[in-house]
Amino acid sequence: MGRPMATRLLNAGYSLICYDPNAESCATMQAAGATIASSAQEAAAAAPVALLSLPTPDVVRAVICGDAGLLGAEGAAIIVDLSTTGPQVAKEIAAVAAEQGRTLVDCPISGGAEGARNGTLALMLAGPEAAVTPLVPALEHLGNVFRVGDSAGQGQTMKVLNNLMSTAALAITSETMVLGAKSGLDPDSMIAVFNAGSGRNTATTDKFPKHVLTRAFDFGMSIALSAKDARLCLEEADRMGVPMPVGTAVRQMLMLTRDHLGPDADMTEILRVVEQWAKVEVHRKPASQEAAQ
Template identity: 35%
Template sequence: MTTPDTPSIGFIGLGAMGQKMARHLLDKGFDLNLFDPNPHALAPLLERGARSHATPREVADHAHIVLVCVPTPDIVENVVLGADGVIHGQKVSILVDHSTTGPSLARRLQAALSERNIAALDAPLAGGAAGAQNGTLSVMVGGDRAAYERCSSVFAAFGKKVEHIGTEPGLGQTLKLVNNMIVAATLVATSEAMLFGVKAGLDPRQMVEMLNASTARSFTSEQILAGTVMRREFDFGFRLDLMRKDVRLFLAEAENTGVPAFTSSVVKQFFDQALSEGDPARDMTHVVQVLDSLLIDASGMKRF
């Protein structure tokens, strides 16, 4: 239940994650101000009482806390720091970036926004579209502690595991890149190993069931391979081009910190190949089909 002290919320970016998160905020009674160039994404939220604005700046003229959830760092930078960006809003006091953009951009946003007395939190998400739908996302928050506490009820609307990672800007982004790099690497490695097992004569369903009861189990084997991939549907819910973007961000930040990333560099090549073979908006699990075509011949033998 909201109170007179409940902050008004702005939400920019109503894609696969953002629209579901915005619905949870409406469910909790938050006053919601929206910006998205897609009228179809806006429509169901406007029907429930949210208000649409023409620019991110207008959202920030009406909202104390502005959440951003968009695909790429360049869009975030334009939405926040552009001529019609959040930074120029008259009401906003906290900017929360839920996008995956990397720690370098998080630090730039914090430096620019602090000059306007706007606190910046980097708060990337884990849990995918299913987590957004169910309100069970993990939220990894870096930045000012007081701003984090001010946003705690907001994060609780769509998050199950919400953690303040530290006061240094970019720590949330760093943890998210670690998370996604591990998902990308285990997807490639587990798929490659299982395809060997299939070609050697193992039944894929029995194999994945045994792996998931053994030490090789992972989120990839339990949620991705045992689910969508086994059905040959390849629709886990995270775009291929966005996972490749996150892998590239990880590698760039690892180089900045002087950390070797040999395995991660090889993983990136598989996502590069998958991206070169068609629509970038396809699901990230298309990388399994790339491995499939490399490791299984055309003899008609059973695949995943």
């Protein structure tokens, strides 16, 4: 996610100082025109604003607050976290940053790798107006910016709600597609009916046509990260006293897929677990068969 977002900012004329522990990513960004730092702290020391796109809350915490973290550098008065950490971690890091005169802007994103490449992400922006308003023109090169709150944690709450809804749609679409296939229904016809009717959702309009019915399973988000996001949402629900029995079932399905196929499996591979239970696979008709009809 970080590389295509950084590329869009470069193409828009912004100067970037980049760091990634992956040397290949650094080489790609250098070839695109970015300056490469030897560490995240070095990058932050030379920039007024730091943008982070990292995989887990623990990594975000270490990169910002760790011994070699951003807060140890003079610079980066504003830290924009595009990652998904959950509301409590965002609040914790914001408090630590504030003690050092820095501002954490909570700005998680949704839309997947394709959205990052195309500049069609949804950015859920939360932070004090003085900090976030100057950021909006740059962030709009990444997608649609939604101001969801004034304090860290509100963007994260919006993000985990969104992701749980998205994975719920994927899980139930996987189950219904397998049932339909075992009943003899054509997968493409099912998708067409769902999208013309009340079953329409992001799985039927995007994930299944592009990433599942092709059997590529290449949406670009691992099942481990998807399960992490569901956990963060349910932890917040428990903290707030909101029952989420459907959300709990979705998380169980994510964990089953993770444990069955491994943490690096694509989140769209939920379908494969349902297929194995049902002893049927969801396949498109061969082109020759469709032509004959």
